[in-house]
Amino acid sequence: MTTFLQLMVSGIISGAGFGLFALALSLVYRVTNVINLAFGEIAMVGVLGAVFLHDHGLPWAVAGIAMIAVGGVLGLVFDLLVTRSGRAGKLGGSDFTQKFLLTLALSITLQGVGLRIFGRDVHTLAPILEDKAWRLGSVAIDPNGVLVVLFGLAVVAALWVAFRTTLVGKAMLACGISERGSLAVGINLRSFRTAAFVIACAIAATTGVLMGSSVPFSYTSGFSIAIIGLVAASLVSLGNPILGFFGGIGVGLLQSIVGGYMSGDYQSSITIAVMIAIILVKPRATQWAT
Numbered sequence: 001m002t003t004f005l006q007l008m009v010s011g012i013i014s015g016a017g018f019g020l021f022a023l024a025l026s027l028v029y030r031v032t033n034v035i036n037l038a039f040g041e042i043a044m045v046g047v048l049g050a051v052f053l054h055d056h057g058l059p060w061a062v063a064g065i066a067m068i069a070v071g072g073v074l075g076l077v078f079d080l081l082v083t084r085s086g087r088a089g090k091l092g093g094s095d096f097t098q099k100f101l102l103t104l105a106l107s108i109t110l111q112g113v114g115l116r117i118f119g120r121d122v123h124t125l126a127p128i129l130e131d132k133a134w135r136l137g138s139v140a141i142d143p144n145g146v147l148v149v150l151f152g153l154a155v156v157a158a159l160w161v162a163f164r165t166t167l168v169g170k171a172m173l174a175c176g177i178s179e180r181g182s183l184a185v186g187i188n189l190r191s192f193r194t195a196a197f198v199i200a201c202a203i204a205a206t207t208g209v210l211m212g213s214s215v216p217f218s219y220t221s222g223f224s225i226a227i228i229g230l231v232a233a234s235l236v237s238l239g240n241p242i243l244g245f246f247g248g249i250g251v252g253l254l255q256s257i258v259g260g261y262m263s264g265d266y267q268s269s270i271t272i273a274v275m276i277a278i279i280l281v282k283p284r285a286t287q288w289a290t
Helices: 003-033 039-055 060-082 095-118 143-166 167-176 179-184 189-211 221-236 241-261 264-281
Strands: 134-136 140-141
Touching: 003 039, 003 140, 003 143, 003 189, 003 221, 003 241, 039 060, 039 095, 039 189, 039 221, 060 095, 060 167, 060 189, 140 143, 143 167, 143 189, 143 241, 167 179, 167 189, 179 189, 179 221, 189 264, 221 241, 221 264
Parallel strands: none
Antiparallel strands: 134 140
């Protein structure tokens, strides 16, 4: 029983990180109809950039906050390159496919930049809270992992309030449902799409900084995280960021159970198998819940 409870706690903590990437991905998709695979690289840049700044004299806190701001700036760059430049007809193919490939290209580009600047070494950040695990009976709880869970719940609560009770939140959701309808009622599509990218990239960078004390990062770490986030988002409803967060927790629990009772070597394989099953059984998973 102790082993099961420990696996559940570990799964929730790791799943909260996956869920935040699923949330960010779903938020951008809901508002812009773009699947952005570069969110994992945003987290990678956040962690490795914070290590780089700390090595050059900045305190950990300042370095982390600076890289969260960099994440937001990268969101602005992504918006300029993808939603404003990625038009069908320039490269051929559909608008959706072209934008998807642009985000993949940006992901690969950031990997190359990460390799050039940070090298191949694996890095972790200094723990924000104490490094010693908390104890709940015989179950160990990573205090820094708890921060990731709390941050995720705070973001979910903020989005729920914004989408349900504010005109700004409802206008943001309307952008992805109907461009013509949004323009007809005076919604500024460009501003809301830019805001979606900036907010989502800042969330991804913050998640990376919070996870960086317990999860090692290298220049290649981002892509696998983005894929898991995509699986988590598709598992529930790709256009629903709130459900996407809890889908990430579900994926984290699945990986924890597989790693605990089978082998850690199967965790990635099981995740990809889940994605294939979603494509086969639930081909409309990429449609948002209305």
